[in-house]
Amino acid sequence: MTNPILIAAGILTFTIGVAGVFLPVLPSTPFFIITAGLLLKSSPALYNKLISNKLTGTYLSGKHGPGYPYIMTLAILVMWLAIVLTYSFATNDPVIKILLLLAGLAGTFFKGRIIYLIYKPKNSNNGRNRKINRQDER
Secondary structure, three states, X not given: OOOHHHHHHHHHHHHHHHHHHHOOOOOOHHHHHHHHHHXXXXXXXXXXXXXXXXXXXXXXXXXXXXXXXXXXXXXXXXXXXXXXXXXXXXXXXXXXHHHHHHHHHHHXXXXXHHHHHHHOOOOOOOOHHHHHHHHHHO
């Protein structure tokens, strides 16, 4: 059953998500997830187009190519460039400057964590093999 209100809301959140791809301060993935939920309930045909799309399908599937760590690193650098420019030229308020630095540190932590969790070395097992071997020896 098609619901025009849900379809309109899905198109609106999709538009915001596409804008988020190009604007560093606007997240795109949450808007694409909301769009998928709205379209799943209102129009399965539009939902299938959304998840099979080259751009949005990548965001929704979580599958990233081999260049993804470099893209995330570039995103961190662009984020810090915007923070430094804002810190230096756009504001003189010390509270806003501290908030900018804290937001930058949080963004760097979470993006860096994503890079590490997705692309950590395969032989990084945090000592699990040693514990297993010690138990086997007993």
